[in-house]
Each structure stands twice: as structure tokens, then as C-alpha cells.
Amino acid sequence: MAEPYGESPLATRAEALAARSGPDAVHITEVPFKAQITLRVDPKGSGAERIGTAIHAMLPNQPGEVVHAEGALVLGLGPDEWLLIGPEGAAESISDTLTTALDGDHGAVVDVSAHRTILEVSGPHARDLLNMGCALDLHPRGFATGRCAQTLLARAAVVLVCRDAALPTYWLIVRSSFARYVADWLIDAAGEYGW
Numbered sequence: 001m002a003e004p005y006g007e008s009p010l011a012t013r014a015e016a017l018a019a020r021s022g023p024d025a026v027h028i029t030e031v032p033f034k035a036q037i038t039l040r041v042d043p044k045g046s047g048a049e050r051i052g053t054a055i056h057a058m059l060p061n062q063p064g065e066v067v068h069a070e071g072a073l074v075l076g077l078g079p080d081e082w083l084l085i086g087p088e089g090a091a092e093s094i095s096d097t098l099t100t101a102l103d104g105d106h107g108a109v110v111d112v113s114a115h116r117t118i119l120e121v122s123g124p125h126a127r128d129l130l131n132m133g134c135a136l137d138l139h140p141r142g143f144a145t146g147r148c149a150q151t152l153l154a155r156a157a158v159v160l161v162c163r164d165a166a167l168p169t170y171w172l173i174v175r176s177s178f179a180r181y182v183a184d185w186l187i188d189a190a191g192e193y194g195w
Helices: 011-019 046-055 091-102 126-131 174-191
Strands: 027-031 035-042 066-071 071-078 080-087 107-111 115-123 146-152 156-166 169-175
Touching: 011 027, 011 169, 011 174, 027 174, 035 046, 035 091, 071 146, 071 156, 080 091, 091 107, 115 126, 115 156, 115 174, 126 169, 126 174, 156 174, 169 174
Parallel strands: none
Antiparallel strands: 027 115, 035 080, 035 107, 066 071, 071 080, 115 169, 146 156, 156 169
């Protein structure tokens, strides 16, 4: 019997991404297999309060905010929607923690780990590269470290996270079905920098 294994959506693009990466311009890599859990709950309800206690951090109260919680990064995606990102293999643990904290209150906890992958874009020209295909103002005054946004990059829906505005470093959280398209777009656009 064959052993089950997982392959990231961008396994076939790893070499091409590395070939378009340069230390003085931009570095593009996949951050595969992160646990990703969506949470929907009334932010003013007791369930949200219990979840904050369980993860040792209050849920971001505004869309676009990012909070570091115990073992997860919490992205505020909407008035009652969050995405929790944790280490590989932590999806079940995070889901169980959230479900237990809901304690029967109205809400939803869904494991979307296999639904999306993450591309990290970093380096001195990372902001310039992303600005070629994204309408958001990525200047640190408007999109600082610890901010996120649901947006389009080259017509593909992504969640963009500013991990470090000074370096800069960004995460692009993209659906697995669009991951190759976004990676190919980044590879092509990075050609501007001579790689």
C-alpha cells in the first residue's frame, strides 16, 4: 500500500522561484503547509471573549489588524471573520481550542489549511514588485507591519500580510488553485530586477 504524502501547490515552481530571487532585490519563496483556520463569531458575544482567553490574545477588533496569539497569527478579515495561521500540524489543535471556547455559541470554525498556500516576498524591491500588480498603497505609512488586507494581485484574490515594513517582507495567502498563476506572475514580474 502506498504511503500518503502531501505536496505543496508550488512544489513544481520552487526552482523557478529561487532562480528569480536575488539577495539585493527580491526573494520569493513558498511557506507551505501552515495550519489555517477561519473563524466566524459575533465579536461582541461571550464566545469571542472566551476565544480571546483561550488563545491568550483578544481577536483583532478591526479588519486589517494582525495579532500574535499563543501559537498562531490572527488576521482580522472582516467585522466577524478571522484567519488564524499556525505551524504545520497545528490545525486540529487550533480548531479544537476555538470550538471548545465557543462552547455552543453561534459561530463557525473551519480548517482551510489545504485550501490555501503562502508565498513570502521579501527584500529591498518586494514592495515595488507587489505594487506592479496590486492597487493597495503598500507604503509603510498606509500598510505597516502587522497589517493585512484582502485584495487582488494580478487579478487573483489574495490576503496580503505585511510581516515587516522595514525590510520589507510580505505574505501572500492565495488559494491553491491560483497559486501557480500567482507564482508565475511573480516570476515574470521579478524579471524587472535582472534575475
